[in-house]
Amino acid sequence: EPEVTQTPSHQVTQMGQEVILxxxxxxxxxxxxxxxxxxxxKVEFLVSFYNNEISEKSEIFDDQFSVERPDxxxxxxxxxxxxxxxSAMYFCASSKGLAGALLQFFGPGTRLTVL
Amino acid sequence: EDQVTQxxxxxxxxxxxxxxxxxxxxxSGLRGLFWYRQDPGKGPEFLFTLYSxxxxxxxxxxxxxxxxxxxxxxxxxxxxxxxxxxxxAVPRTGGGADGLTFGKGTHLIxxx
Numbered sequence: 001e002p003e004v005t006q007t008p009s010h011q012v013t014q015m016g017q018e019v020i021l022x023x024x025x026x027x028x029x030x031x032x033x034x035x036x037x038x039x040x041x042k043v044e045f046l047v048s049f050y051n052n053e054i055s056e057k058s059e060i061f062d063d064q065f066s067v068e069r070p071d072x073x074x075x076x077x078x079x080x081x082x083x084x085x086x087s088a089m090y091f092c093a094s095s096k097g098l099a100g101a102l103l104q105f106f107g108p109g110t111r112l113t114v115l
Numbered sequence: 116e117d118q119v120t121q122x123x124x125x126x127x128x129x130x131x132x133x134x135x136x137x138x139x140x141x142x143s144g145l146r147g148l149f150w151y152r153q154d155p156g157k158g159p160e161f162l163f164t165l166y167s168x169x170x171x172x173x174x175x176x177x178x179x180x181x182x183x184x185x186x187x188x189x190x191x192x193x194x195x196x197x198x199x200x201x202x203x204a205v206p207r208t209g210g211g212a213d214g215l216t217f218g219k220g221t222h223l224i225x226x227x
Contacts, residue, residue: 004158033214043159045207045214056207056214091158102147102206102213106158 002026004107006092012113013082021077021110023092030097032075033104034067036060036088043091049075050097082114118142121203121218128193128225136188136221138203148186149215150179151202159202162188193225 005024013019025032034046048055049067064080075094079086089111093104118141128134140148147166151159163172165181172179176197178189188201200220206213 035214042219043153043202043204043215043217045216048214058214089156093158102215103149103161103164104215105161106151109156109158111156 002028004092004094004105006090006107006110008110009108010111010113012115015084015114016081019079019082019112021079021090021092021112023075023077023107024073025075025092025094026105027073028096029094029105031055031095031104032067032069033093033095034077035091035093035106037091037109038088046077079112082112084114087112087114119203119205119216119218121201121221123221124219125222126224128190128223130194130225130227131192133189133191133193135190136201136223138186138188138218139184140186140203140205142205142216143208146206146213148181149204150186150188151204153200153202153220162201190223193223195225195227198223198225 007022032049035043037043045058047057047061047067066078068076089109091109092107095104120139122137147164149164150162152162153159163179168181168183170181176191180187200222202217202220204215204217207216
């Protein structure tokens, strides 16, 4: 069964460093998403991406965040200058589009720890 | 602003003891309500989508129902492996590739 994959599973970084989180969405899906979940809190939407551009972003997704689909399979989230409060689980998700546009399948997550 | 409220926050049941989890939502024009299961340290795993009031979906010991204001996830004769956090979500108001607004979840523990 196709699934969303994410790498690395755990990333530790120093405050102020740049990090790139990587995702491989399900191959025939057209819509891609990033969410985050701070420990003990709810899953929060960051950004959606379709047709090589950002479709929607939340107030959390400020100028220090960016997303890219550098090739036909990967979808990345970059955090330019990490802060302590960026420590969280980051989930990538994808959906088919059209009638199945809203049904999103999630990856296993990357745990980001900022020291 | 879209709101999703889940109750209870935590629920501890004995194996075989049936119960229901609640998800109340406030959105302008519901375009689907989603139930996910999340195990510790893992990503949300899709369970059900409901689109209109009165709709019901079933999978093994789980049944999801939807009204105009809330959804219930009924768990019948649960087993320890049903222990997880159950998340409810609705599409954010707005067009495009809609992100989901999640509730805080119900942490369910089934004791053998």
